Amino acid sequence: MRTGAGAGHTGYLHEAVCYDSDEHLLAVVVPFLLGGVEAGEPTLVSFGARNAALVRDALPAGCPVTFLPGGDxxxxxxxxxxSYRDLLARQVAAGAGQIRIVGELGREVLGDTWDWWARYESAINHAYDDFPLWSMCAYDTRSAPAHVLADVLRTHPRTAGPGGRHTVNDEYTDPETFLLENRPEVADPLQWHPPAVDVLDAPAEEARRIVRAAGEGRVGGARLDDLxxxxxxxxxxxxxxxxPSTRLRVWAADGRVVVSVADTGAGPKDPFAGLLPAASEHSAGFGLWITHQVCDHVSLQRTPEGFTVRMTVKHETG
Incomplete structure (x- = not known):
C-alpha cells in the first residue's frame, strides 16, 4: 500500500527539491523520511557527508532511516x-509496498560531466517505473548552475516543497524526447589543443592499437584496458x-585520455542506449552499455552532420 503523495500512484514518483537553505532542505526531507518510518516503509538517504549529518541531527534518536554511501x-x-534497480528489487521481494529515497549528486558532477547525469535523471523515470518508488532529488540553488537547474525541472515530473507541497511540473519533458535531443557538448580541456591522433575509417583492431599507443603511460594499465x-x-x-566515414580522434595527457568516435549516421534510435542494459551482446546498444560501465565520462552528441561518442578515462585515485 502506498502512502503520502504516493497514495494511488503506480510506478515511480520522481520529485525534485530545489532548496536555498539548510532549513529549506530539512523542512522537506525530514517530514518525508518520518512519514516513511511511520508507515513502515523502507526509508533511505543517499546524501554526501555534510547533508547526511544535517539530516541525522534533525531526526529523532534511533530513527530507523538507512543512510547509503552516496559517493559509491x-x-x-x-x-x-x-545498483538502485538491484536495491529496489530486493525491497519489493521483501514485501515493500512503497520505498522512499532522498538523494543528491555530488557538487563535482554539476560541471563538465553534468550532461550524462542529466541523461540519468531523465532515464530513471523509465528505469525505476517497475517499482513502487517515491524519491526526492535534492539540488542546492545556491551552488547549482542555472543550466543544471533548468535540466532538473525538465527531468522531474514533480517538485516538492515545505509544508507538504507536491506540485506537478509543467516543464517536465518525457525521456523519449529529452534523451534524443542534441545537447551542446562541453569541450574537455584537452580538446582545446589539436588531437594527437586524427584518422578516418580505422577498423576496431587498429583503433585499439592507436588508443593504447597514445595512452601508454598516461593512465594506469587497467584504465587503458577499459578505454x-x-x-x-x-x-x-x-x-x-x-x-561512413568513421573518424577517430585521441587527446592524451598525464592522468587523462579522451577519445571521440564519430560517424555520419543519426545514432541509436533507443533513447536509453548506454544507460540501460542492452537486450543482448549482439544488439546495437551493447557497446554503449559497456562504455558507460568502464569510462569516467561518456558524452553523446547528435548533430545534422552525424553522431559522436566521446569517452574519457582518468588515473585511478586511491
Whole structure:
C-alpha cells in the first residue's frame, strides 16, 4: 500500500527539491523520511557527508532511516541505475509496498560531466517505473548552475516543497524526447589543443592499437584496458550501425585520455542506449552499455552532420 503523495500512484514518483537553505532542505526531507518510518516503509538517504549529518541531527534518536554511501552509488550513471534497480528489487521481494529515497549528486558532477547525469535523471523515470518508488532529488540553488537547474525541472515530473507541497511540473519533458535531443557538448580541456591522433575509417583492431599507443603511460594499465575495450565497441558500432566515414580522434595527457568516435549516421534510435542494459551482446546498444560501465565520462552528441561518442578515462585515485 502506498502512502503520502504516493497514495494511488503506480510506478515511480520522481520529485525534485530545489532548496536555498539548510532549513529549506530539512523542512522537506525530514517530514518525508518520518512519514516513511511511520508507515513502515523502507526509508533511505543517499546524501554526501555534510547533508547526511544535517539530516541525522534533525531526526529523532534511533530513527530507523538507512543512510547509503552516496559517493559509491553515484560513481557512474549506468552503474547507479544498476545498483538502485538491484536495491529496489530486493525491497519489493521483501514485501515493500512503497520505498522512499532522498538523494543528491555530488557538487563535482554539476560541471563538465553534468550532461550524462542529466541523461540519468531523465532515464530513471523509465528505469525505476517497475517499482513502487517515491524519491526526492535534492539540488542546492545556491551552488547549482542555472543550466543544471533548468535540466532538473525538465527531468522531474514533480517538485516538492515545505509544508507538504507536491506540485506537478509543467516543464517536465518525457525521456523519449529529452534523451534524443542534441545537447551542446562541453569541450574537455584537452580538446582545446589539436588531437594527437586524427584518422578516418580505422577498423576496431587498429583503433585499439592507436588508443593504447597514445595512452601508454598516461593512465594506469587497467584504465587503458577499459578505454581500449570501450573504443573497440564504439568503433564496431559506428561501422555496423552508422554511416561512413568513421573518424577517430585521441587527446592524451598525464592522468587523462579522451577519445571521440564519430560517424555520419543519426545514432541509436533507443533513447536509453548506454544507460540501460542492452537486450543482448549482439544488439546495437551493447557497446554503449559497456562504455558507460568502464569510462569516467561518456558524452553523446547528435548533430545534422552525424553522431559522436566521446569517452574519457582518468588515473585511478586511491
Amino acid at each position: 552509488v553515484y560513481a557512474r550513471p549506468a552503474g547507479a541505475i544498476r 581500449t575495450l570501450a573504443v573497440s565497441e564504439i568503433v564496431a558500432n559506428a561501422v555496423r550501425y552508422g554511416r
